[in-house]
Amino acid sequence: MILFPAIDIRNGKCVRLVQGDYNKEKIYSDSPTETAKKWIDKGAAFLHIVDLDGARTGNSINRPIIKLIAQQTSIPIQVGGGIRNMNTIEDYIEAEVDRVIIGTAAINDLDFLKEAVERFKDKIAVSVDARNGYVATDGWTDTSTIKALDLVKELEQIGVETIVYTDILKDGMLEGPNFNELQTVNEATNINVIASGGVSSKEDVDRLQAADLYGAIIGKALYDGTLSFESLVGANS
Numbered sequence: 001m002i003l004f005p006a007i008d009i010r011n012g013k014c015v016r017l018v019q020g021d022y023n024k025e026k027i028y029s030d031s032p033t034e035t036a037k038k039w040i041d042k043g044a045a046f047l048h049i050v051d052l053d054g055a056r057t058g059n060s061i062n063r064p065i066i067k068l069i070a071q072q073t074s075i076p077i078q079v080g081g082g083i084r085n086m087n088t089i090e091d092y093i094e095a096e097v098d099r100v101i102i103g104t105a106a107i108n109d110l111d112f113l114k115e116a117v118e119r120f121k122d123k124i125a126v127s128v129d130a131r132n133g134y135v136a137t138d139g140w141t142d143t144s145t146i147k148a149l150d151l152v153k154e155l156e157q158i159g160v161e162t163i164v165y166t167d168i169l170k171d172g173m174l175e176g177p178n179f180n181e182l183q184t185v186n187e188a189t190n191i192n193v194i195a196s197g198g199v200s201s202k203e204d205v206d207r208l209q210a211a212d213l214y215g216a217i218i219g220k221a222l223y224d225g226t227l228s229f230e231s232l233v234g235a236n237s
Helices: 032-041 054-058 063-072 086-094 104-108 111-125 146-156 178-186 202-209 229-236
Strands: 001-008 013-018 021-029 048-052 076-079 099-102 124-131 135-136 141-148 160-169 192-196 215-218
Touching: 001 032, 001 054, 001 086, 001 192, 001 229, 013 032, 021 032, 032 048, 032 063, 048 054, 048 063, 048 146, 063 076, 063 086, 076 124, 076 160, 076 192, 086 111, 104 111, 104 146, 111 124, 111 146, 124 146, 135 146, 141 146, 146 160, 160 178, 178 192, 178 202, 202 215, 202 229
Parallel strands: 001 048, 001 215, 048 076, 076 099, 099 124, 124 160, 160 192, 192 215
Antiparallel strands: 001 013, 013 021, 124 135, 135 141
16 A cells, blocks of 8 residues: 655645645645655655645646656655646646646546546546545535545546545544545445545554555644654555
């Protein structure tokens, strides 16, 4: 199972939100680039980067910073947040981003998603953000009437190979992931499922690995020191 340290960027800084609430922000670093290098030094094999401003507004204002990270780091990175047109995808992939994560646009514009998957294959992932089993969009500010599991099955039919599944109510709470939902989604499809939200202990990581998840994103627990990434890498190898 791949462990992804999360780097969430807002206003050019490395931050964490609680349950996706933009009013509950904690700044951890003024330099996302240095943060990326720190996780690589600690053994990260893949980075998960989110442009929070892009997720909220659709305008990827942190794109120059993210492209710099992609070009200066030696490991693959995946990027999400505000990716709602083909030009943005092309720009990131040309900048050596390995996987681009489409979120809100996957709900609002399936034709765009289909074209992206046809053109870029496994370099496209979809972020499925759920609240009480229903898909949330627009930087988690709106909840749709679409069931998350129904969306995942549709994504599989389109040809999406990887999803990032986030339970918003767990995100940033350090209370553990929603194991039941993750297992249901993982068993219902052949899509690679990356768990996101609530991972706060080695036991959480072990359970996700035992459930045969493709990956797990870890954020707040690493930044607050609740978890040591080096110890997780050693146990996960």
